[in-house]
Amino acid sequence: MALQTGMSNLTISDIHSLKKNKALEILAQISRVEKKTFPTNEAFPFGEELWRKKPNTRVLYATRAKGSQSDLIAYAVYVRQKGVALLHKVCVTEANRRQGVGQEVMSYIQQRLRKEGCQYIQLWVDQAREPARALYASGGFEEREVIPDYYAPGRTGIKMILDLGT
Ligand SMILES: CC(C)(COP(=O)(O)OP(=O)(O)OC[C@H]1O[C@@H](n2cnc3c(N)ncnc32)[C@H](O)[C@@H]1OP(=O)(O)O)[C@@H](O)C(=O)NCCC(=O)NCCS
DSSP: OEEEOSTTOEEEEEGGGSOHHHHHHHHHHHHHHHHHHSOGGGOOOOOTHHHHSOTTEEEEEEEEEETTEEEEEEEEEEEEETTEEEEEEEEEOGGGTTSSHHHHHHHHHHHHHHHTTOOEEEEEEETTOHHHHHHHHHTTOEEEEEEEEEEETTEEEEEEEEETTO
16 A cells, blocks of 8 residues: 655555565665664664564555655554554654654554554653654654653653544
């Protein structure tokens, strides 16, 4: 399933809708951005196995056509566990931030999960990641739990939940 969004001309797709070679190429691109963006111990492993055998894990990516090429603009990962989706990652490439891409990706995820009958989206965010917290709050997520030293000493984790039924 691919969705062409309005204003920003993004295409949001799922790596599971691709043929193997293309999926692995996208995973490699995502992996490069991930390593640049997050400290090693927080980098999600975007390996080949994600494409092969993880039916509950969804890797979404957003591209924007640029001439004959299409650039990776953003990606997200969530894991479905019955009525709850655990959102592990949302990332917009640095040059494309503050243009509404994060919001588009989040609303795509919400619409898709709601359609699939999911009830809640849950995530953990580092208290110091202000842009991410603001993005989630603007999408209706509520802070439910605060755990000091969740990520590392001195780095607080906040659990946020979005009720898709409301
Ligand atoms: C968090 C992130 C995904 C936001 O993506 P984005 O495309 O820049 O976000 P948007 O342009 O859609 O912004 C949506 C809202 O989020 C908030 N926001 C985004 N960036 C912000 C910033 N730097 N400071 C404050 N608020 C911010 C604002 O409320 C914004 O709405 P507004 O532009 O109307 O004020 C992006 O900054 C990112 O990839 N950061 C690094 C990775 C990360 O921290 N991921 C989350 C943890 S896994």
